[in-house]
Amino acid sequence: MTRSCRSMNLSEHEKERYKRQMTINGFGQERQNTLKSKSAMIAGIGGLGGNAALYLAAAGIGKLVIVHYGKLTLSNLNRQILMKDNWVGNARVTQAKKFIEELNPHVEVEIYDERISEELAVKLIPTVDIALSARPNFHERRQLNKASVAHGTPMVEAAMNAMEGYLFNVIPGKTPCLNCVFPEDDPGWQELGFPVLGAVSGVLGCLMAIEAIKILTGFGRPLLGQMLTFNLFDMEFKKLRTMRDPMCDVCG
Numbered sequence: 187m188t189r190s191c192r193s194m195n196l197s198e199h200e201k202e203r204y205k206r207q208m209t210i211n212g213f214g215q216e217r218q219n220t221l222k223s224k225s226a227m228i229a230g231i232g233g234l235g236g237n238a239a240l241y242l243a244a245a246g247i248g249k250l251v252i253v254h255y256g257k258l259t260l261s262n263l264n265r266q267i268l269m270k271d272n273w274v275g276n277a278r279v280t281q282a283k284k285f286i287e288e289l290n291p292h293v294e295v296e297i298y299d300e301r302i303s304e305e306l307a308v309k310l311i312p313t314v315d316i317a318l319s320a321r322p323n324f325h326e327r328r329q330l331n332k333a334s335v336a337h338g339t340p341m342v343e344a345a346m347n348a349m350e351g352y353l354f355n356v357i358p359g360k361t362p363c364l365n366c367v368f369p370e371d372d373p374g375w376q377e378l379g380f381p382v383l384g385a386v387s388g389v390l391g392c393l394m395a396i397e398a399i400k401i402l403t404g405f406g407r408p409l410l411g412q413m414l415t416f417n418l419f420d421m422e423f424k425k426l427r428t429m430r431d432p433m434c435d436v437c438g
């Protein structure tokens with residue numbers, strides 16, 4: 187399936203389902219129709235991507251393409267709210283699809299129990315309207331960034347550690363890309379076992395969903411050339427300017 191080919195007509199049932207958000211000033215039925223016609227790739231269905239997927243589905247996005255390698259462990263359950271205690275040992279993407287389809291049967295869900303390789307990113311990015319970058323390592327994020335920039339597909343980039351997080355959008359041709367902002371991997375990143383309070387990843391996952399909805403529908407003002415950082419230890423939020431690197435290997 188190629189992007190933006192779903193029906194944009196809302197049924198009466200859907201109008202009732204989404205009426206509380208369609209009354210937000212400036213959102214309306216037209217943007218709701220637009221959201222229904224759009225698709226998002228969720229790269230990582232953990233604490234960040236799982237929450238983002240949940241709120242994109244609840245808001246009425248047309249399709250989610252979920253990519254996450256691996257099986258559920260007990261220590262995932264403090265933050266991965268699409269999962270269930272009796273699902274430990276099973277593939278996370280399967281449970282995520284089931285949960286989202288039960289939440290909102292109007293959302294189409296495609297799943298891949300794989301890591302983001304160059305091949306997979308190049309295959310999937312052209313089929314979606316936006317990518318959400320929520321894998322716990324730079325290698326997979328860089329593959330996603332490269333494919334997004336090459337194809338002109340927007341990407342929402344976010345990560346967290348303990349009580350802190352950051353968020354910025356990559357709009358190819360308009361903003362810095364992931365490689366401009368982080369030319370080198372942060373050696374402090376641990377793929378497994380980094381500390382996380384579930385509610386912190388929940389906040390950041392929701393912020394990712396909000397930025398994706400804004401970019402997809404043209405509503406509000408998404409972050410452009412700015413990075414939001416926060417430390418919820420003392421509730422400090424900041425917006426920092428990001429600069430495009432004209433010599434960037436990916437978007438320069």
Ligand SMILES: [Zn+2]
Binds near residue numbers: 363436437
């Ligand atoms: Zn760049």
